[in-house]
Amino acid sequence: MELRHIRYFLAVAEELNVTRAAERLGIGQPPLSQQIHALEDEMGVRLFRRTGHGVVLTEAGEAFAADARRILNDTRIAVENAQSAGRGEMGQLNIGFTGSAAFNPVVSQLIRAYRQAFPNVTLTLAEGNTAQLLAYLDAGTVDVAFVRLGSQSPVGVEFHHIAVEPMRVVLPVTHRLAKKKKIALSALAEDPFVMLPRVASPTLHDVIVGACREAGFEPVAGQQAPQLSSVVNLVAAEFGVSLVPASVCQIQVEGVVYADMTGKAVSIRLALASRIEATQAKTANFLDMALGFAQV
Structure with missing residues (x-):
C-alpha cells in the first residue's frame, strides 16, 4: 500500500x-x-x-x-x-562561550535575536575556557563557540570576528592608585598580576603579558584564577591587580575599582568559532545573524 x-x-x-x-x-x-x-x-x-x-x-x-x-x-x-x-527552523543548537564572552552585550543581543527569529530551535549553553571550547567544537559537543581570539588556528575551525574590546585595569580599593581614573600600566610593574593559566586562556594571558612588555616590564606572576570572574574576586581579596575586558567591569564586586589605561590602547578580540565543514542550516543561520551584530 x-x-x-x-x-x-x-x-x-x-x-x-x-x-x-x-x-x-x-x-x-x-x-x-x-x-x-x-x-x-x-x-x-x-x-x-x-x-x-x-x-x-x-x-x-x-x-x-x-x-x-x-x-x-x-x-x-x-x-x-x-x-x-x-531550513534550520527547528532542532537544537549547542553554543559554547568563555566566561568573559558572556559579559559582552553582543553575545546576549545575538542570542536573544536568534531565539526570537527561530523559536523552535532549542538552545543549550556550555561555559568553558578557550581550550575546552575548541575541544568541544572539535568533538561536536558544541556547534559554535564564543572565544577570545588569539594566534591559535586549529585545523578545521574558522573564526568569525564579533567585537574588539578595550582592556581595563582592575585594582583592589586599597591600592595606592585606586583613586586614579587613568593609570599608566608601567606604574604596576611591581604589583603581582592575577591571571588565568595560559593553557586555559592563551589569548587573554598573552594580551596581558604583551601589554606589560610593551610598557617596559615583565609582569610579576601572582595568584592564578580558575575563570575570569574569579580574577575580580581575587583582586578584591588583594592578591594583586589585573587587566580585564571592558565588559567584565559589569561585575560589581565590593573591594575593587576599574580604571582606564593611558598610552597605547590595549584590546582583545571576541570571535565566534565554528567547524569549517559545518553544514547544518541552524548553525549557518546563527553565523549569518552573527555577521549582522559584529562590531568589527
Missing part, C-alpha cells in the same frame, strides 16, 4: 462519487476505479458499496477512513518538520 492509494481512497470517500473524485485528483475514472479495487483486494475487505448514484462507505471503509486521514496528516506534519529542520 502506498500513500497515493490512501489519497485516492479518501478522495472517493469524501466525494462519494468515483467520477468526481477522479476529476479532483486529475486522473481518469477507470484508473481510479482500478486502484480502489486493487486496494480492496490487498486489504481483503470491501471499502465501498456501489449505489445507483455513486458509492457509500462500508463499515470497513468508515473505520479505514479515520485512520487514513490520520496517516495523511501525520505524513504532512513529518514532511513539514523535515522541511523546517532543513
Whole structure:
C-alpha cells in the first residue's frame, strides 16, 4: 500500500462519487476505479458499496477512513518538520562561550535575536575556557563557540570576528592608585598580576603579558584564577591587580575599582568559532545573524 492509494481512497470517500473524485485528483475514472479495487483486494475487505448514484462507505471503509486521514496528516506534519529542520527552523543548537564572552552585550543581543527569529530551535549553553571550547567544537559537543581570539588556528575551525574590546585595569580599593581614573600600566610593574593559566586562556594571558612588555616590564606572576570572574574576586581579596575586558567591569564586586589605561590602547578580540565543514542550516543561520551584530 502506498500513500497515493490512501489519497485516492479518501478522495472517493469524501466525494462519494468515483467520477468526481477522479476529476479532483486529475486522473481518469477507470484508473481510479482500478486502484480502489486493487486496494480492496490487498486489504481483503470491501471499502465501498456501489449505489445507483455513486458509492457509500462500508463499515470497513468508515473505520479505514479515520485512520487514513490520520496517516495523511501525520505524513504532512513529518514532511513539514523535515522541511523546517532543513531550513534550520527547528532542532537544537549547542553554543559554547568563555566566561568573559558572556559579559559582552553582543553575545546576549545575538542570542536573544536568534531565539526570537527561530523559536523552535532549542538552545543549550556550555561555559568553558578557550581550550575546552575548541575541544568541544572539535568533538561536536558544541556547534559554535564564543572565544577570545588569539594566534591559535586549529585545523578545521574558522573564526568569525564579533567585537574588539578595550582592556581595563582592575585594582583592589586599597591600592595606592585606586583613586586614579587613568593609570599608566608601567606604574604596576611591581604589583603581582592575577591571571588565568595560559593553557586555559592563551589569548587573554598573552594580551596581558604583551601589554606589560610593551610598557617596559615583565609582569610579576601572582595568584592564578580558575575563570575570569574569579580574577575580580581575587583582586578584591588583594592578591594583586589585573587587566580585564571592558565588559567584565559589569561585575560589581565590593573591594575593587576599574580604571582606564593611558598610552597605547590595549584590546582583545571576541570571535565566534565554528567547524569549517559545518553544514547544518541552524548553525549557518546563527553565523549569518552573527555577521549582522559584529562590531568589527
